[in-house]
Amino acid sequence: MDPQELLLTGVLAPALAAGVLLGLGWKVWRREDADSDGRWSGAPALAIAFLLTFYLLSGMPVSLLPDSPRTPTGLDWLAWLAVPAIFLLPLEQKLGRWKHLLRGVVAVAMVRLVLNTAFESTFEADVGRRWLAGLSALYMLIWAALTRVCGQRTGASSPLVLWTMAAGLAVLAALTGSAKIGQLGGALAAALGAATVLAWCRPRLTLAGGGVGLALLLLFGLGMNAHVYSYTESTEILLIASAPLFALLADLPPLRFKRPALRTLVVVLLTALPIGIAITRAAMAFAAESDEYGDYYDY
Amino acid sequence: MKLIPLTASVLIGAAALCIGHLNTSEAGSVEPLIQPNAEAKTLKIDSGHSSVLFRIQHNEAAYFYGRFNEVAGEVVFDEDDPAKCSVEVIIKAGSVDTNSANRDKHVLSPDFLDAKQFPELKFKSKKVERDGAVWKATGDLMLHGASHEITIDFEKTGEGKGRRGETLMGFHSRFEIERADWGMEYMVGPLSNEIELTVSLEVKGS
CATH class of the missing domain: 1.20.5 (Single alpha-helices involved in coiled-coils or other helix-helix interfaces)
Incomplete structure (x- = not known):
């Protein structure tokens, strides 16, 4: 693919969209919340940036209506799910203890719908139930860990942790079969990169009002597509999924630092550790399967 | 003596x-080895003696060829009565072979064939016609979760007998599709939208 087109569709467009929407949200909601700015703009900014790149790469997602000309794929379902998530996920902040119910519903719905074709044609009933239960539980575990690591924080730390995960997933997906999933992960990384830069300039900016949940929805959905429908191995996917759990180690005494910059550095390094291992493993496997016919990414 | x-x-x-x-x-x-067909014969596709090739243009330069190694299906054939004829060809998407393991994965991924979600490419005829030596099969090509009607020209390349005395027939077809029509619009440009398919089938039956 033309590098300029790649840069425009996969990086500049989503970064610009996310930056503009986060900036607008920061202006609109700055006086409504005493603790932070732009609390409600994180989810729409990330979702719209992702959907913009999706559209530029593949056009509109396939219709979910029965008379659709094509069967929707896992990526189509993920794109459609991002739309209600814009409105649903910010409610998490207002639900108190009931937020766990919301998370459970989102987890089950996301896993079931993104893996719809697998549930309908590949998985036997009991296998499908195990996938649904296992992945939903994993999703909720990661959500809880991410909330603890960055959910309530303002400043660049949260988007930087999420950027590390998105960029890692993008590279991993591209190395293990699907450049398209890689580009969509890259678009999310670009949007989170814009959020990081803005939050650096404006430390009161936050992704807590649904932004973290939406980033996780897209990350987990892309990860499931990469593993179930492409060729990303379980080990690599689990290493990426474990990144927020590694980041929690920053709360342990030997690694707990009070200086925000130092703490951010430790959290990002801990997040990057399993991701780096996953990418190294995938790169080695890719190199081992490469042959004299050259680099197939030479488009 | x-x-x-x-x-x-x-x-x-x-x-x-x-x-x-x-x-x-x-x-x-x-009786002669090859008989005129008295009635429609139902014949199974012999994957081991059939070939399915695809051709795509890379960066507006060379044509690149790949193949599918597994094909199945059935042909009902009556030389004298095309209305009795039908064709069903099922190609296993997972059997794609581009002479590079990494490229095979890429072709099978959601970027192109999306083989784990749509494991088969299938053509099922709705009508078969004959115009001299050229046969035309009109039917649905199901690929990548979409189905579109196309008409394929094909020819009968020969007929013979197998080692067990079974009837063997050969058919050959070459046709072009535009992959974006089936929702495979990723990387149209660096890789051509047009894909030429060459299908050479050997079918056999009693």
Whole structure:
């Protein structure tokens, strides 16, 4: 693919969209919340940036209506799910203890719908139930860990942790079969990169009002597509999924630092550790399967 | 005494001639190897002797060829009555072979064939017509979760007998599709939208 087109569709467009929407949200909601700015703009900014790149790469997602000309794929379902998530996920902040119910519903719905074709044609009933239960539980575990690591924080730390995960997933997906999933992960990384830069300039900016949940929805959905429908191995996917759990180690005494910059550095390094291992493993496997016919990414 | 071997030689020679004549007579009375089709025959596709190739243009330069190694299906064939004919061809997407393991994964991924979600490419005819040596099968090509009607020209390349006496027939077709019509619009440009498919089938049946 033309590098300029790649840069425009996969990086500049989503970064610009996310930056503009986060900036607008920061202006609109700055006086409504005493603790932070732009609390409600994180989810729409990330979702719209992702959907913009999706559209530029593949056009509109396939219709979910029965008379659709094509069967929707896992990526189509993920794109459609991002739309209600814009409105649903910010409610998490207002639900108190009931937020766990919301998370459970989102987890089950996301896993079931993104893996719809697998549930309908590949998985036997009991296998499908195990996938649904296992992945939903994993999703909720990661959500809880991410909330603890960055959910309530303002400043660049949260988007930087999420950027590390998105960029890692993008590279991993591209190395293990699907450049398209890689580009969509890259678009999310670009949007989170814009959020990081803005939050650096404006430390009161936050992704807590649904932004973290939406980033996780897209990350987990892309990860499931990469593993179930492409060729990303379980080990690599689990290493990426474990990144927020590694980041929690920053709360342990030997690694707990009070200086925000130092703490951010430790959290990002801990997040990057399993991701780096996953990418190294995938790169080695890719190199081992490469042959004299050259680099197939030479488009 | 010398007459005995001479007589024996003559008798053996005569017997040989008679046997030869009998064989010749039998050969003359045997039905021809290839018979005109009296009725529609249902024949299964022999994957081991069939080929499915695809051709795509890379960066507006060379044509790149790949193949699918597994094909199945059924042909109902009546040389004299195209209305009785039908074709169903099922190609296993996972059997794609581009001579590079990493590229195979890429072709099978959601970027192109999305083989784990759509494991088969399938053509099922709705109508078969004949125009001299050229046959035309109109039917649905199901690929990548979408189905569109296309008409494929094909020819019968030959007919023979297998080792067990079964009927063998060969068919050959070359046609072009535009992959974006089936929702495979990723990387149109660096890789051409047009894909030429060459399908050479050997079918067999009793």
